[in-house]
Amino acid sequence: MSHEHEIPSWSVRRWLFTTNHKDIGILYLLTSFYFLLAGGLLSLLMRTQLAFPGSSFLTAGSFNQAITNHGLLMVLWFLSPMAFAFANYCIPLQIGARDLAFPRLNAMSYWLYLFGGLLAALGFFMPGGAIDGGWTVYAPLNTIRFSPHIGVTLGGAGLLMLIASVTMATVNFLVTIFTMRAPGMSLSKMPMFTWGILLTVFMMLYAFPSLGAGVLMLAADRILGTVYFSSQEGGAILWDHIFWFFGHPEVYIVLMPGLAALGEILPVFARRPLYGKKIVIAALVAATAMSFTVWAHHMFLTGINPTLRKIMTLTTEAISIPFGVIMLSFIMTLVRASIKFTTPMLFALGTVALFIIGGVTGVFNSSVALDYGLRGTYWIVGHFHYTMVGGAVTGLIAALYFWWPKMTGRMYSERLGKIHFAFYVLSFNLLFFPMHLLVDMPRRVYTYSPETGWWSLNFIATIGAMIFGVTWLILFANLYKSFRHGKPVGENPWNAPGIEWTISSPPPQHDFDVTPAIMPDGAITFSGLKPDGGSILLHESAVHGEGEETHFSPWPLVIPLGTFVVLLGIGLGFPVLLAGAAIFAFAIVGWGRDDLASRFIALEPRFAEGWPFDGVGRVKLGVWIFLASEVVLFSTLIGAYSFVRINSATWPAPGTIFNINHGTLNTVILLTSSLTAVLSLAYARIGKTNMVKIGLLATFVLGATFLANKGLEWVELFEHGFTFGSGLPATAFFITTGAHGAHMVGGLVVLSYLVFRAFTEKITKENHGSLEYFGLYWHFVDIVWVFLFPLFYLM
Amino acid sequence: MKTFGYIGIWVGLMVATALELTIIGLPLGTTRLISGILGLVVVKALLIAVFYQNLLHESKSISSLYLLGLVVGTGLLLALAVTYH
Numbered sequence: 001m002s003h004e005h006e007i008p009s010w011s012v013r014r015w016l017f018t019t020n021h022k023d024i025g026i027l028y029l030l031t032s033f034y035f036l037l038a039g040g041l042l043s044l045l046m047r048t049q050l051a052f053p054g055s056s057f058l059t060a061g062s063f064n065q066a067i068t069n070h071g072l073l074m075v076l077w078f079l080s081p082m083a084f085a086f087a088n089y090c091i092p093l094q095i096g097a098r099d100l101a102f103p104r105l106n107a108m109s110y111w112l113y114l115f116g117g118l119l120a121a122l123g124f125f126m127p128g129g130a131i132d133g134g135w136t137v138y139a140p141l142n143t144i145r146f147s148p149h150i151g152v153t154l155g156g157a158g159l160l161m162l163i164a165s166v167t168m169a170t171v172n173f174l175v176t177i178f179t180m181r182a183p184g185m186s187l188s189k190m191p192m193f194t195w196g197i198l199l200t201v202f203m204m205l206y207a208f209p210s211l212g213a214g215v216l217m218l219a220a221d222r223i224l225g226t227v228y229f230s231s232q233e234g235g236a237i238l239w240d241h242i243f244w245f246f247g248h249p250e251v252y253i254v255l256m257p258g259l260a261a262l263g264e265i266l267p268v269f270a271r272r273p274l275y276g277k278k279i280v281i282a283a284l285v286a287a288t289a290m291s292f293t294v295w296a297h298h299m300f301l302t303g304i305n306p307t308l309r310k311i312m313t314l315t316t317e318a319i320s321i322p323f324g325v326i327m328l329s330f331i332m333t334l335v336r337a338s339i340k341f342t343t344p345m346l347f348a349l350g351t352v353a354l355f356i357i358g359g360v361t362g363v364f365n366s367s368v369a370l371d372y373g374l375r376g377t378y379w380i381v382g383h384f385h386y387t388m389v390g391g392a393v394t395g396l397i398a399a400l401y402f403w404w405p406k407m408t409g410r411m412y413s414e415r416l417g418k419i420h421f422a423f424y425v426l427s428f429n430l431l432f433f434p435m436h437l438l439v440d441m442p443r444r445v446y447t448y449s450p451e452t453g454w455w456s457l458n459f460i461a462t463i464g465a466m467i468f469g470v471t472w473l474i475l476f477a478n479l480y481k482s483f484r485h486g487k488p489v490g491e492n493p494w495n496a497p498g499i500e501w502t503i504s505s506p507p508p509q510h511d512f513d514v515t516p517a518i519m520p521d522g523a524i525t526f527s528g529l530k531p532d533g534g535s536i537l538l539h540e541s542a543v544h545g546e547g548e549e550t551h552f553s554p555w556p557l558v559i560p561l562g563t564f565v566v567l568l569g570i571g572l573g574f575p576v577l578l579a580g581a582a583i584f585a586f587a588i589v590g591w592g593r594d595d596l597a598s599r600f601i602a603l604e605p606r607f608a609e610g611w612p613f614d615g616v617g618r619v620k621l622g623v624w625i626f627l628a629s630e631v632v633l634f635s636t637l638i639g640a641y642s643f644v645r646i647n648s649a650t651w652p653a654p655g656t657i658f659n660i661n662h663g664t665l666n667t668v669i670l671l672t673s674s675l676t677a678v679l680s681l682a683y684a685r686i687g688k689t690n691m692v693k694i695g696l697l698a699t700f701v702l703g704a705t706f707l708a709n710k711g712l713e714w715v716e717l718f719e720h721g722f723t724f725g726s727g728l729p730a731t732a733f734f735i736t737t738g739a740h741g742a743h744m745v746g747g748l749v750v751l752s753y754l755v756f757r758a759f760t761e762k763i764t765k766e767n768h769g770s771l772e773y774f775g776l777y778w779h780f781v782d783i784v785w786v787f788l789f790p791l792f793y794l795m
Numbered sequence: 796m797k798t799f800g801y802i803g804i805w806v807g808l809m810v811a812t813a814l815e816l817t818i819i820g821l822p823l824g825t826t827r828l829i830s831g832i833l834g835l836v837v838v839k840a841l842l843i844a845v846f847y848q849n850l851l852h853e854s855k856s857i858s859s860l861y862l863l864g865l866v867v868g869t870g871l872l873l874a875l876a877v878t879y880h
Contacts, residue, residue, distance in 0.1 A: 241871075612854070613856050616856075632864055632868040636871060642876040643876060675801060790815055
């Protein structure tokens with residue numbers, strides 16, 4: 001098996017078009033640093049403003065933009081992407097895979113992330129400035145009435161691109177981890193970092209759709225004039241539920257990768273195995289599940305149902321238990337260990353200490369009674385910075401120092417690393433500890449009067465912030481120095497276990513010459529033996545497919561670029577939108593043509609562990625995972641409809657606005673299209689290709705007829721004065737059925753590609769997987785309509 | 796499943812839809828009306844998922860993945876539906 005020659009690292013083409021997981025990991029790392037610097041600069045501006053009472057360094061408006069974008073950039077564009085940098089680089093190496101399951105999708109995730117951030121940042125250059133209503137974008141402040149400037153809309157558009165990026169990444173990592181593990185690597189033998197990422201992406205899969213639905217609803221409110229968040233029945237509480245259902249799992253999403261990395265780092269430098277690995281994994285699983293049961297503790301002061309508050313108090317206090325177990329396990333790993341105090345180990349120890357402080361303050365917040373005094377004060381700011389910076393960021397810095405030699409083949413300076421650590425911990429505590437003492441100072445205020453007595457603690461925090469900013473420069477200087485002149489390292493500078501430490505530093509482009517396998521005793525072998533003693537084929541025949549593996553494609557960059565221009569066009573005008581749509585369409589066609597000509601080759605391992613999805617193909621599993629997230633998306637939209645309907649004193653009776661005949665006809669059409677779709681697949685399985693073509697064409701015609709009928713219905717409603725802004729019944733109808741219609745359009749685009757494949761004889765008895773995958777999606781869209789029809793037309 | 800089986804499921808879906816249209820015309824109370832319609836909706840959704848999406852023959856892990864999304868989504872939906880101010 002020959003390999004594509006490695007493109008040199010100075011090649012621009014390499015970095016623009018790469019689909020290799022290691023390159024994408026490096027791109028994520030560098031880009032996350034860029035957003036860290038931007039978010040960090042904003043925090044320094046804020047701290048300068050707050051250093052003295054009555055300061056006019058920043059205006060109130062500028063401060064609001066700074067605080068909002070600091071939060072958004074740090075949480076969404078720095079923390080998780082930095083974790084994904086290591087996930088991209090290390091996961092395939094840790095599990096013995098050659099790349100992620102879908103390399104082009106992986107590249108597209110990165111470019112969507114980058115362009116989403118740039119789109120949101122454009123708000124700074126627009127009239128009225130950037131998004132400025134807090135990173136939580138609360139309603140009704142987020143509506144056009146109170147925030148008319150386009151910066152808010154651009155922020156939302158950037159968020160939508162990020163959500164698309166995350167959705168693709170979750171599908172990719174779940175399929176990779178479940179289907180591409182080396183022979184012998186059962187789930188229990190998986191490294192801790194891989195476990196952490198697995199659970200992180202599970203949380204992302206089910207949490208981000210809620211945010212996606214919320215942002216879509218907000219975009220409709222701002223652009224089309226719907227009234228979900230400007231109405232009294234919907235408004236603040238509706239947004240709160242939807243946002244925090246995402247928002248609380250999000251804090252564990254950003255935390256878990258760093259904690260999981262500690263599960264690798266602490267044992268290496270304590271020179272003993274992780275204490276209670278299985279218990280730690282169980283605790284992480286419990287925390288993952290429980291993360292979805294605590295969100296309303298962010299809403300204790302909003303007047304929600306007292307029973308819900310009691311439940312959320314209990315669940316919030318309970319979720320501290322698994323994290324306590326994890327911390328205890330980490331500490332027990334260290335007790336009586338012969339510890340080597342390298343820089344990664346120092347930062348790992350710092351993570352444990354700082355996270356425990358943050359966690360303890362969090363337990364106070366779980367009490368409704370205490371929350372009445374603490375909510376909205378700097379105590380909360382101190383709490384979440386100790387957990388998210390002290391826990392998540394510090395853990396990721398430990399991971400950076402730990403895997404840096406593997407990624408670059410060079411060692412960093414231990415001396416600079418230790419200086420970094422010392423100043424980091426000192427300045428961190430100077431910056432954030434005083435906030436716990438500012439328990440009577442409200443959050444988000446841009447200034448305060450001298451009589452409050454808050455000056456000294458704010459001043460100390462600002463000094464801490466300045467030093468904390470300098471520590472990042474020490475880190476970057478260390479990394480740069482190492483990159484240019486660092487001492488070369490071999491495969492395993494840390495004497496660490498794990499497959500990634502058995503290959504060169506940095507690893508070759510194709511990762512492995514021979515598929516690794518894990519023996520029953522945990523030993524890693526490249527000897528060509530399977531764990532059951534049978535022989536394993538060598539690399540040349542250990543993969544499906546032929547030809548050279550491809551590591552480049554332009555379309556993962558061009559599609560996000562087209563999306564960026566389309567979303568920009570919403571603000572800049574139709575010609576720009578049209579240009580973006582043309583770029584997008586060109587890229588979709590290009591991708592499809594590459595597939596038809598089999599130009600992109602991603603080789604699959606012939607032998608891989610796949611439990612609990614043994615025998616399920618990668619693409620099929622990816623589709624099912626995607627559909628699982630779509631369930632949450634539509635549940636949120638339907639939930640929002642239920643919320644406003646129940647809270648409304650009056651609602652139009654069935655048949656008074658929506659024509660039941662329209663709805664019934666569309667139901668019959670869509671159910672019939674599901675029949676023709678499944679019949680196409682049945683005929684493909686027995687090789688009746690003409691019937692496949694008829695079935696696919698019929699499905700397309702029925703789907704297009706559904707959309708045409710829906711379009712006619714909307715025109716009729718508009719003509720009768722029932723438009724987007726005609727109150728909550730209109731809002732709920734147009735947004736929910738519009739989202740469904742958009743999914744139909746996406747399905748028809750894929751279907752037209754399948755019709756083309758069928759008529760060019762590319763769908764056969766032996767090769768019809770694409771029909772099955774399409775069918776899964778199409779039937780899901782049908783199921784959604786099965787719920788929408790009675791909700792809007794019959795009840 | 797054979798083609799006649801899929802057509803049979805389609806007939807079942809049509810019958811369920813017709814029942815939905817019939818129920819709304821009956822003099823039932825709101826609770827019975829909503830329960831009846833939601834029951835039919837669940838039956839229709841299950842028919843499509845089990846037979847058209849072929850969940851009947853898929854591994855339990857796939858069903859669990861789908862079900863987990865349903866549990867999470869239903870939890871949020873219920874919380875939104877029952878929490879009022």
